[in-house]
Amino acid sequence: MKIKYHKTKFLKSALKLNDWVSPLGSEIVFVGYSNVGKSRTLNTLTNKKKLTRVSKKPGRTQLINFFEINSDLRLIDFPGYGYSKININCKKKINKWTYFYLKNRVCLHGIVLLSDIRFSLKNLDIKILLIAKKRNIPVLILLTKSDKLSFFQKKNKKKNIYLQLQKLNLNFNIIFFSNITLEGLEDLKKNLEMWII
Numbered sequence: 421m422k423i424k425y426h427k428t429k430f431l432k433s434a435l436k437l438n439d440w441v442s443p444l445g446s447e448i449v450f451v452g453y454s455n456v457g458k459s460r461t462l463n464t465l466t467n468k469k470k471l472t473r474v475s476k477k478p479g480r481t482q483l484i485n486f487f488e489i490n491s492d493l494r495l496i497d498f499p500g501y502g503y504s505k506i507n508i509n510c511k512k513k514i515n516k517w518t519y520f521y522l523k524n525r526v527c528l529h530g531i532v533l534l535s536d537i538r539f540s541l542k543n544l545d546i547k548i549l550l551i552a553k554k555r556n557i558p559v560l561i562l563l564t565k566s567d568k569l570s571f572f573q574k575k576n577k578k579k580n581i582y583l584q585l586q587k588l589n590l591n592f593n594i595i596f597f598s599n600i601t602l603e604g605l606e607d608l609k610k611n612l613e614m615w616i617i
Contacts, residue, residue, distance in 0.1 A: 421613055421616045422613065423489060423493065423609070423612060424489060424490070425466045425467065425609070426467050426468070427489055428468065428487050428488065429488055430485070430488075431488045431494065432485075432486050433483040433484065433486070434483060434484055434486070435483050435484060435514070435517050436517065437517070437520065440486070440521075443525060443526050444492075445527055446494070447493075447496050447525065447527045447528055447529060448493075448494075448529060448530045448612055448615065448616075449498055449522070449530075449532065450462060450495065450498060450532045451522075451534070452533055452534035452562075453500055453501055454500030454501065454502055455536075456536050456565075457536075457564040457599060458500065458534055459472035460472075461534060461562065462487070462495060463599075464605060465495075465605070465608060466495075471487065472487075472497055482499050482510060482514065483499065484496060484497070484498055484521070485497040493616060499518070501514065501518065502544055519547075522548060522551045522552070522557075528557055529557075529616060530558045530559070530611075531548065531557055531558070531560075532560050532612075533548060533559055533560070533592075534562045534597075535563055536563075536565055537563035537564060537568065537569055537577055538565065538568065538569070540580065541581060546588065549588075550588070550590075552592075553590060558592075560592070560594075560595065560611045560612075561581070562595060563577065563578065563581070563594060563597060566597055566598045566601075566603050567598040567601045567603070574596055578596070593611060595607045595608065595611075
């Protein structure tokens, strides 16, 4: 299915189940640690610089943001996890509803997990990948900020992450991505379109 990303519009922000959008149609979620570039990636994907608020301060997004492409398809921007300066109670609530969504949302059709290419996958990343495997939800791992490394550095990083996944008996697609050079943008679009029939 060819997705018209440029038609994406903001629907609402919410955290608790009762405030979420009705689970009709299909949803693709964007998750990752704070400051990996989720909001900026959504802006790049939709070619809308102001679709999501981009902040240099980690942990800015503290609600689940629902965006609608059409009546049957939504993109979901989750709060970044792992940011230590967020109030502990707020962090617990974010984690609770993030995991509840990923484990139970019936209209979830795919997960884009963003990870800064300069680092290995971390504990919370792995936890989400294991949830996806259990539910048989497709995942695309986006290694963001790829412009910061050389070709050979990127190649080695990708190899190491594949090895990290193999040890856990996980097998997901991995692509490089840069909001500056637009590396990986077309591959990202192709992967998302394969998830939506």
